[in-house]
Amino acid sequence: MVEPGTFLYELWVSRWAILDGFGTTVLVSMLAIVLGTILGTLVGLVLVYGGWVSRFLVRIYVDFVRGTPVFVLVLASFYLLSQIGIQLTAFQAGLFALVVFCSTHVGENLRGALQSLPRGQTEAAKAIGLTFPQIFVYVLAPQALRQALPAWINTATEMVKASTLLSVIGVAELLLVSRQIISRNFMSLEFYFFAGLIYFLIDYAIERAGKAVERRVALPS
Amino acid sequence: MVQPILQIENLHKKFKDVEVLKGVDLSLETGDVVSIIGSSGSGKTTLLRCVNMLEEFHQGRILIDGEEIGYSGPRHKARKESEIARQRAMTGMVFQQFNLFPHMTALRNVTLGLTKVKKMPAEEANAIAGKWLARVGMSDRCDHHPGQLSGGQQQRVAIARAVAMNPKVMLFDEVTSALDPELVNEVLNVIKDLANEGMTMLLVTHEMKFAFEVSDRVVFMNQGRIEEEGPPEELFRKPKSQRLAEFLKSSKF
Numbered sequence: 001m002v003e004p005g006t007f008l009y010e011l012w013v014s015r016w017a018i019l020d021g022f023g024t025t026v027l028v029s030m031l032a033i034v035l036g037t038i039l040g041t042l043v044g045l046v047l048v049y050g051g052w053v054s055r056f057l058v059r060i061y062v063d064f065v066r067g068t069p070v071f072v073l074v075l076a077s078f079y080l081l082s083q084i085g086i087q088l089t090a091f092q093a094g095l096f097a098l099v100v101f102c103s104t105h106v107g108e109n110l111r112g113a114l115q116s117l118p119r120g121q122t123e124a125a126k127a128i129g130l131t132f133p134q135i136f137v138y139v140l141a142p143q144a145l146r147q148a149l150p151a152w153i154n155t156a157t158e159m160v161k162a163s164t165l166l167s168v169i170g171v172a173e174l175l176l177v178s179r180q181i182i183s184r185n186f187m188s189l190e191f192y193f194f195a196g197l198i199y200f201l202i203d204y205a206i207e208r209a210g211k212a213v214e215r216r217v218a219l220p221s
Numbered sequence: 222m223v224q225p226i227l228q229i230e231n232l233h234k235k236f237k238d239v240e241v242l243k244g245v246d247l248s249l250e251t252g253d254v255v256s257i258i259g260s261s262g263s264g265k266t267t268l269l270r271c272v273n274m275l276e277e278f279h280q281g282r283i284l285i286d287g288e289e290i291g292y293s294g295p296r297h298k299a300r301k302e303s304e305i306a307r308q309r310a311m312t313g314m315v316f317q318q319f320n321l322f323p324h325m326t327a328l329r330n331v332t333l334g335l336t337k338v339k340k341m342p343a344e345e346a347n348a349i350a351g352k353w354l355a356r357v358g359m360s361d362r363c364d365h366h367p368g369q370l371s372g373g374q375q376q377r378v379a380i381a382r383a384v385a386m387n388p389k390v391m392l393f394d395e396v397t398s399a400l401d402p403e404l405v406n407e408v409l410n411v412i413k414d415l416a417n418e419g420m421t422m423l424l425v426t427h428e429m430k431f432a433f434e435v436s437d438r439v440v441f442m443n444q445g446r447i448e449e450e451g452p453p454e455e456l457f458r459k460p461k462s463q464r465l466a467e468f469l470k471s472s473k474f
Contacts, residue, residue, distance in 0.1 A: 123275050124320035124379075128334035128386055129310025131303055138333060142324045219324055221368030 007190045014181045021177030022198060028095055028173060029160040029202075035095075036102020036159070037152070043107025048114045058107075065104040070162045073097040078169040094166035098159060105155045113148040114140060146217055153210030157203040164199070174198060226251045226286055226421050227272065227390050233280035234267055241267050242278065243445040249390065252419045256432035256453075259442035260468060265425045268442070269392050272423065273314050274305050285311050286389055310338050313383030317395040319375040321367040327354060327378045328363040331385050339386070353381040357411050373404030377411055384415065391415070393424040397431075409435075429472050433457050441465045 002009045011018070046058045065073065077100075078093040088096065117140055125135040167176035178195040182188045225248040234242035241264045249255055257265040270276040272283055274291045277299075283290040290308050292299055300308070321330050331350035335341045341349070354363055357377035367375050376396055383391060393412065397405045409431050416422055416435050426432050432439055432453065439456045441449040441464075449456060449465050460466040 118318070118320070120316055120318050120320035121322065124314075124316060124322070124382075126275065126306070126309055127273055127312075127314040127316075128382065129306050129338040130334065131306045134337050138337065139322055143322075146324065219368055220366050 007187060010181070010185050010187055010190075011194070014177075017177050017181065018174070021172055021174040024091075024172055025160070025163050025174040025199075026202065028091065028098065028166060028171070029156075029163045031095055032098035032102050032159045032163065033156050035099045036155075037106050039099060039103035040106025041110060043103050044110025044114065047107060047111040062104045062107055065100055066108070070097065070101050071165050071168075073101055074165045074169060090166070090169045090171045094163075094169055094171050098162055098166075101162065102155060102159055105158070106152065109148050109151045109155065110144065113144040116147065117143055146219070149210070149214055149217070153206060153214075156206050156210070160199065160202050160206070223250055224287055225249055225284075226253075227423065228284040229268075229272070229281070230283075231281040232268070232271060232278055232283065234264075234271060234276060234278040241445050242271070244281070245442075245445075245447055247440065247447065247450075249421055249423060251389075251421055253438065254416045254420075254422045254424070254436050255438045255440060256424045256426055256436040257440045257442055258426065258429065258432055258468070258472075259448075262444075263442040264445040265442045266394055269314075269394050269423060269425050272390070273312050273392055274309055275314075306338075310334070310386055311388055312390045312392055313386055313388035314392045315376070315379050315383050315394065315396045317398050319367070319372070319379045319399070321375050321379055321382070323367050326364050326366055327359060327370070327381075330367070330378055331382045334382065334386050349385055350381070353385045354378065356414075357381045358407075371404060372400045373407045376400065376404075376408045380408070380411055380415075384420070389421065391420055391422045393422065393426070395425050395427060397426070397428060427472070429457070429469070441468065443468075 002012065043058055043062060046054050047062070050058065074094055074097040077088070077097040078090060081088055081093060081096070121139055121143070122135055125139045130138070163173055164175040166173050167179065170176070174195055178191045182191045227247075227249040229245055229247040232242050232245040233240065245264075245268055247255070257268065259265050267276055271278045272290070277291070280297065282292070285308070288308070288311075290311075291305055322333070325333065328347065328350050331353060332343070332346040335346035335349060336343060339346075351360070351363065354360055357380055359374060359377055359381065362370060362374060362378075367378070370378065380396075396412070397408055400408065405428070409428065412422070412424075413435050424432070424436075436453050438450060439453045440447055441456065441462075443464050449460065449462050456465070457469065460469060
C-alpha cells in the first residue's frame with residue numbers, strides 16, 4: 001500500500017484535519033458571500049436612491065473599506081473590536097471583516113449596474129403608470145441583476161481567496177491547517193500545492209456555476 | 222362648447238435658468254390629431270413630456286379630461302407620487318428610442334401595465350395585449366424579446382404597449398427618428414390607422430409629409446412658444462410667420 005513518509009500517506013493521516021479546514025473555508029466564504037451580498041445590496045440601494053446624508057455616509061464607508069487591504073480589515077476587526085469591548089471569536093471577527101469587504105464590492109457593483117440602465121427604461125415604466133416600487137421590481141432590478149452577475153461571481157471567488165487571510169488570526173481554515181501539517185512533516189511544496197489546488201477547485205466550481213446561471217438568464221437576441 | 226380632453230394653459234418650464242417653455246396654450250378635443258413641428262430646441266419634446274409628467278413645470282396648468290395633472294391648486298402644489306403614477310396612465314407615450322423592456326417578451330411588455338397598474342387578471346391582460354399586438358401586425362412575434370426584433374417592430378410593440386392601457390390621449394415623441402428609413406412607413410401606417418379610428422393624439426414629428434396627412438391641426442413651435450397653429454393645409458401651404466416659412470423651406474416638405 002502507501003508507504004509512510006510519502007505525500008499520499010501524510011495526506012491520508014491528516015485527512016480529517018484537512019477536511020475540517022476545507023469545511024471552515026467553505027463555511028466562512030459562503031457566509032461572507034451571503035451576508036456580504038445582503039449588506040451590499042443595501043449599500044448599493046442607498047448609493048443610488050438614498051438621500052444625500054445617507055449617501056454621503058455610505059460613500060465614505062465604501063471608499064474607506066475599498067481603500068484598505070483586506071488583511072488590515074481582518075487584523076483590525078480581530079484586535080480593535082475587542083479594544084472597544086466587542087468580544088468576538090477569531091472566526092466571528094474574520095467573518096465580520098470579510099462581510100464588510102464583500103458588501104462594499106457588491107454595493108459598488110449594484111450601484112454601477114443600476115445607474116447604467118438607460119433613463120428611458122424608467123420613463124417608459126412611468127409612462128404606463130407604474131409606481132416607483134413596481135418600476136424597481138419589474139423593470140430595473142431584473143436588468144441590473146443580470147448586469148451585475150458576472151462581477152458578483154468574481155467577488156464570490158475573491159471572497160474564497162480572501163478567506164485565507166483568516167489564518168493569521170488563528171481561524172483553522174484550509175491554509176492554516178495546511179501550514180500546521182507542514183510544520184509536522186516539512187512537506188511544504190506538496191501541501192501548499194495541494195491547498196492551492198483545492199482553492200482553485202472551489203473557485204473553478206463557483207465560476208462554472210456562475211457561467212451556467214448567466215447562460216440561463218441571458219436574453220435571447 | 223365641448224370640454225377639451227387635453228388642455229394646456231400658460232405652461233412655463235425652466236431648465237436651470239433657461240426658460241424652454243414660455244407660456245404655451247394648447248387644447249385638444251377627443252379625436253383630435255395634433256402635430257407639433259419646429260426646429261430642435263424649440264421646446265416641442267419638452268412640452269410633450271410635461272403632459273406625461275416626465276418633466277416638472279413651474280407655472281401653468283395641464284388638464285386631462287378636466288383633471289389637473291401633476292399639480293393642484295392655485296399654488297401649484299405637486300401631487301403625491303402615487304397620484305402622479307395614476308395620472309400618467311391617462312396618457313400613453315411612445316418614445317423615440319422605443320424603450321421596450323429588454324428582459325420581457327413582446328407580450329409581457331404589453332401586459333405589464335395591464336396587470337400591475339390596471340390589476341387585470343393575467344388572462345384578460347393577455348387577451349387585450351394579443352389583440353393590440355395583432356393590430357400592429359406583431360401577432361407572430363408575441364414571444365420574442367425586443368433584442369430579436371427590428372427597430373420598426375420594436376416601435377410597433379411600444380405603440381401596442383401604450384394604447385393597450387386605453388389612454389385618453391396618446392403622445393408620440395419623434396417615434397420614427399431612430400428608425401432606418403425603410404422601417405419608417407410601417408410605424409407611420411400604424412399611427413395613421415389609430416388616428417383614423419378616432420384616437421386623440423399629440424405628436425412631435427420631423428416627418429412633414431406625415432404631419433400634413435395625418436393631422437387635424439399642426440402647431441409650429443419656436444423658442445418655447447407656439448408661433449403658429451392651424452389646419453395643415455394653411456400651415457404648410459400659406460405660412461403666416463416668416464420663421465415658419467424658413468423652417469418649411471429648410472425641411473424636406
